[in-house]
Amino acid sequence: MSKERRIIEIAPGTMSPGGRMTDRIESRGHRCPYCQGNGYLWQEDEWQERYKKECPICKGSGRLDAVITIEWKAGSNS
Ligand SMILES: [Zn+2]
Structure with missing residues (x-):
């Protein structure tokens, strides 16, 4: 079993008022742990x-x- 290790750099891109406040990062192709990547399970009738x-x-x-999904929010004044 292999595991992917990725570093995600979080930085806001171009933004405009009223625009999108979310970013989406996708990581595809992880092996399903439930069926060990087979896509099926053996059952008995x-x-x-x-x-x-x-x-x-x-x-x-x-x-x-x-x-x-990364949600950008206004920072709090502290
Ligand atoms: Zn599965």
Whole structure:
């Protein structure tokens, strides 16, 4: 199993009054831990026949995308 380590630099870009106050960072292609990246899980029916059931976490893709939303807020005076 591999893990990705990323450094995210947080700095506000161009902003205008009434404009967008959020930034979005995406990190794609993480292996689904629930199905070990297979996209399915083995299940048994009432006759003990094994069949593949789509993973409910990654919806069969075996991968998860992380979406990180940064919300910019006015600083507080202190
Ligand atoms: Zn999965």
